[in-house]
Amino acid sequence: MESSFATQVLHYTVAHRHSKQLESSAVTWQSPSVTGSDTWQKPGCHKVGHTRKISIPNCVEFHITTNACRGYCESWAVPSPADTVMINPHQRITSVGQCCNIMETEDVEVNVRCLEGVRKLVFKSALSCSCYHCKKE
Numbered sequence: 001m002e003s004s005f006a007t008q009v010l011h012y013t014v015a016h017r018h019s020k021q022l023e024s025s026a027v028t029w030q031s032p033s034v035t036g037s038d039t040w041q042k043p044g045c046h047k048v049g050h051t052r053k054i055s056i057p058n059c060v061e062f063h064i065t066t067n068a069c070r071g072y073c074e075s076w077a078v079p080s081p082a083d084t085v086m087i088n089p090h091q092r093i094t095s096v097g098q099c100c101n102i103m104e105t106e107d108v109e110v111n112v113r114c115l116e117g118v119r120k121l122v123f124k125s126a127l128s129c130s131c132y133h134c135k136k137e
């Protein structure tokens with residue numbers, strides 16, 4: 001892991017790996033399975049750390065680092081086979097595409113100090129990533 005990324009992660013996190021119970025701006029973060037901040041630029045879908053600022057009205061603002069998925073997956077388009085075009089004349093091109101997706105997640109709990117007391121928040125963090133069918137919604 002590059003020292004600047006590690007320093008950023010350490011600045012925002014405190015390792016309570018067993019309890020996943022945290023105070024204020026300290027969060028549990030499972031190290032991504034990548035060795036450098038540019039690993040996601042290689043083909044495939046990779047687990048990477050993702051830090052963001054959380055602002056909730058009447059609560060202490062904090063940063064949290066969880067795992068996300070990032071990378072490049074295959075896609076292509078080819079002329080449709082003749083039998084496909086006979087069944088559906090408008091489908092002259094057949095496209096196949098995969099997108100980088102989170103396959104499994106875990107919950108990361110954070111106790112945040114707010115005016116009305118401590119609030120328990122739950123954030124999702126990627127456990128595994130994979131190239132998978134792109135979904136249209």
